[in-house]
Amino acid sequence: MAKIGRDAQSGVFVTQTALTKRPRTTVVETVTIRDKRSGKVLPLKGYGALKGQFSVKPGMDISKPIAAQTALEPATAKK
């Protein structure tokens, strides 16, 4: 059963979840990149931000149509 309490700012009774919930923040990974021709440097957001967090199915080449490769997979459902 959820606990309730009074919100310090509004004075309204709220559940414990609402009392303890904090806004989520996202730390954006940023590196810089220099254009060889102009020499201009720009921030590059997100490059490598999710490194190691996505493994492609074995044997799949994502530079080719993905859906077609999935359709060729053998059925795995057990009878």
Place this chain on the structure above:
Amino acid sequence: MGLLLDTNAMIWFLAEEPMEAAALYGIAEAQAADTLFVSPISAWEAALALAKPRRQPNLRGQDAATWFRRGRLQMGARLIAPGLRVGLEAARVPDIYGSGDPGDCYIIASARVGGHAVVTRDAQMRNLSRRRPDYLDVIAC
């Protein structure tokens, strides 16, 4: 004009795989101009491509939807809405592209409707751009 990341470009970019310098700089410029886009069709393709270990719900507790959402936020990319115009344009793509792959068709159609260049390593898409530069602009990654 903006940049639309193909699914392979999004996966490799977020994984810090080596990419062409021109593509990375183009992405940085698009981020600065708030004209970097990803398509929801990439979330679908990512879900198809994501390896799931047996007897585990997903990889490191992170499914394709979470990966897509977090990746989009990290890149500061905007989501392209696959509206009616994109859907109808996607139906015309196979005749010119020579393939009816839904992912490719929607990426190409979204780029055409929005007037964007596509960042991709897909050889067939790059061939189309070489053959029909008036039809599709591609930045190889």
